[in-house]
Amino acid sequence: MDIVLVGLPGSGKSVVGRRIAHRHRAQFVDLDETIERTAGRTIADIFAGDGESGFRDLERAAVASLGEANGEPSIRRVIATGGGAVIDPRNRWALYRGRLPIWLDGRPEVLAQRLRRSPTVRPLITGRDPIGTVRTLARDRERFYAAGRRLNSAAEVNTLVERIEELAEARRTGTETATGAVVLRAGTPIGQIVIGKGIAAAEVAGVLDRLATPRAIVISEPGAWAAVGEVLAEGLATGGRTVERILLPRGGDAKRLTGIEDAARQLARLRAERREPLIAVGGGALGDAAGFLAATWLRGVPLIHVPTTLVAQIDSSIGGKTGVDLPEGKNLVGAFHQPLAVVIDIATLATLPERHRRAALGEAVKMAALGDERLFELLESDGEAIATGAGGATGAAGATGATTAADGSGAIVELVERSAWAKVEVVSADEREHDPAGGRMSLNLGHSLGHAYEAAGRFRDLLHGEAVAYGMRAAVRIGRELGVTPADRAARIEGLLSALRLAVAPLPYSLHSVLAALATDKKHAAGSLRWVLPTADGIVIRDDVPNELVERVAAGLLAPVGNAA
Numbered sequence: 299m300d301i302v303l304v305g306l307p308g309s310g311k312s313v314v315g316r317r318i319a320h321r322h323r324a325q326f327v328d329l330d331e332t333i334e335r336t337a338g339r340t341i342a343d344i345f346a347g348d349g350e351s352g353f354r355d356l357e358r359a360a361v362a363s364l365g366e367a368n369g370e371p372s373i374r375r376v377i378a379t380g381g382g383a384v385i386d387p388r389n390r391w392a393l394y395r396g397r398l399p400i401w402l403d404g405r406p407e408v409l410a411q412r413l414r415r416s417p418t419v420r421p422l423i424t425g426r427d428p429i430g431t432v433r434t435l436a437r438d439r440e441r442f443y444a445a446g447r448r449l450n451s452a453a454e455v456n457t458l459v460e461r462i463e464e465l466a467e468a469r470r471t472g473t474e475t476a477t478g479a480v481v482l483r484a485g486t487p488i489g490q491i492v493i494g495k496g497i498a499a500a501e502v503a504g505v506l507d508r509l510a511t512p513r514a515i516v517i518s519e520p521g522a523w524a525a526v527g528e529v530l531a532e533g534l535a536t537g538g539r540t541v542e543r544i545l546l547p548r549g550g551d552a553k554r555l556t557g558i559e560d561a562a563r564q565l566a567r568l569r570a571e572r573r574e575p576l577i578a579v580g581g582g583a584l585g586d587a588a589g590f591l592a593a594t595w596l597r598g599v600p601l602i603h604v605p606t607t608l609v610a611q612i613d614s615s616i617g618g619k620t621g622v623d624l625p626e627g628k629n630l631v632g633a634f635h636q637p638l639a640v641v642i643d644i645a646t647l648a649t650l651p652e653r654h655r656r657a658a659l660g661e662a663v664k665m666a667a668l669g670d671e672r673l674f675e676l677l678e679s680d681g682e683a684i685a686t687g688a689g690g691a692t693g694a695a696g697a698t699g700a701t702t703a704a705d706g707s708g709a710i711v712e713l714v715e716r717s718a719w720a721k722v723e724v725v726s727a728d729e730r731e732h733d734p735a736g737g738r739m740s741l742n743l744g745h746s747l748g749h750a751y752e753a754a755g756r757f758r759d760l761l762h763g764e765a766v767a768y769g770m771r772a773a774v775r776i777g778r779e780l781g782v783t784p785a786d787r788a789a790r791i792e793g794l795l796s797a798l799r800l801a802v803a804p805l806p807y808s809l810h811s812v813l814a815a816l817a818t819d820k821k822h823a824a825g826s827l828r829w830v831l832p833t834a835d836g837i838v839i840r841d842d843v844p845n846e847l848v849e850r851v852a853a854g855l856l857a858p859v860g861n862a863a
């Protein structure tokens with residue numbers, strides 16, 4: 299077994315790590331020492347010469363040099379990481395998978411005090427306000443450290459060593475999967491967010507235990523239930539917990555009021571109580587519908603999301619928008635209802651068809667275009683592998699998930715984390731879409747015409763993400779003509795969509811049907827459509843886009859009139 303010690307500078311990782319390694323005759327690896335030895339320079343010199351990014355490159359190489367986790371039951375290796383090694387999602391993926399990560403947590407005041415006495419130069423903690431600096435680092439990194447087991451670093455070294463030995467023993471005799479890992483755990487104003495692989499059952503069980511509820515009420519739909527739900531339910535049933543299952547209609551049909559009535563009557567028969575959470579297991583449609591059920595059953599009960607499609611993991615399960623459709627329009631009946639927890643397990647994607655993975659990248663391109671340079675690069679380098687599940691992930695059976703090239707490298711987990719976290723930040727700052735300068739409304743980039751194309755195809759032809767990709771191209775072209783989207787930015791966004799084979803074929807709809815759908819949306823938006831348009835590094839909101847321009851751009855993505863339906 300490998301133990302990984304993480305925590306802020308000054309939390310005692312080296313001291314504690316050396317002590318455990320000594321007691322178990324295990325190897326001790328100090329990642330910072332590995333970097334210094336390889337580079338032949340001190341970390342302070344590397345920072346001075348190559349900057350923080352140069353140091354992070356060396357750090358990534360040092361993490362990679364650790365190789366596979368040691369699978370022996372006894373403690374064979376103890377790895378102390380530099381405080382910032384875990385910022386990079388791929389480092390965390392490589393470090394935490396199959397290992398036992400331990401977070402040595404401490405109060406910034408105490409850590410800053412220790413650092414003042416330390417002879418080692420810490421390039422990020424120099425200057426006049428070390429406590430303030432440590433506090434900022436703590437806030438920015440907590441979600442990465444909290445993926446590990448938390449121990450208070452103020453305890454005596456021996457006490458910490460004993461606690462870690464107990465945790466190692468529990469791990470050895472426990473049921474955790476060797477390849478599974480939590481990579482991020484964050485308490486946020488819009489619910490707890492946990493991301494990892496092979497984690498769903500343990501994490502949901504943990505929430506239920508904290509609430510002291512005796513049974514698990516799972517809301518799902520046949521597709522997600524067959525792919526993921528059944529195995530998850532088995533995991534939840536261990537330890538004698540009762541699991542109740544309520545199935546809504548399949549896929550998009552879950553979002554009907556009749557299904558909600560049926561489900562509510564089943565809850566009534568189960569005598570579900572106000573403190574009992576509903577556990578939504580499925581894609582975006584199931585999550586929207588189950589979220590609405592949780593918002594309205596007994597005037598609101600706790601909700602746990604287990605999103606099982608890529609769209610749901612990077613987008614719909616986060617933000618608290620719930621709702622169902624009417625024949626007159628989508629999402630016309632709904633409520634804001636924030637989940638207690640969102641448990642994002644990328645293992646559930648193993649069975650997702652390629653078309654659905656690819657479509658979800660339409661939403662990911664949108665998140666990148668909002669201003670995340672690294673997400674752009676990731677989609678450019680690994681997008682195709684993620685879409686295809688390179689190595690045959692699609693169709694692989696079981697909720698434990700096959701390891702594919704894209705998830706083996708950490709590309710999928712990085713995509714999910716970056717996209718999901720970007721949404722957490724946008725929504726936390728503007729939960730109810732009140733910010734006129736952008737805020738949550740910025741997430742509508744590509745959605746105005748995207749939604750109109752989706753409606754023109756009667757919500758059957760295009761998947762949501764596919765429609766958003768068309769809408770993104772339209773937004774880029776409108777932005778170009780209005781002079782808000784620079785040519786190179788437009789070329790980059792459209793080039794990425796083309797490389798991902800999104801919004802490539804002209805759509806077989808009449809311009810009339812697309813504009814009619816746009817007019818309906820405009821009516822529901824109290825008469826004015828606010829266009830989210832890409833700029834050089836983000837977006838701008840405009841409500842003065844001429845109708846003639848919208849019509850011309852909308853028509854440009856349609857097949858020639860002769861083919862129109």
Ligand SMILES: NC(=O)c1ccc[n+]([C@@H]2O[C@H](COP(=O)([O-])OP(=O)(O)OC[C@H]3O[C@@H](n4cnc5c(N)ncnc54)[C@H](O)[C@@H]3O)[C@@H](O)[C@H]2O)c1
Nearest residue numbers: 521522525549550581582583584606607609614619649650
């Ligand atoms: N609330 C929000 O903020 C928000 C944001 C974006 C999209 N949405 C909504 O999300 C919906 C689209 O979500 P979606 O793309 O996840 O569609 P979906 O929920 O309809 O699921 C797509 C299909 O995948 C199947 N499926 C689910 N999990 C699977 C798995 N692990 N393996 C194999 N198959 C699986 C389902 O049975 C279904 O047939 C739309 O209704 C859209 O309006 C909501």
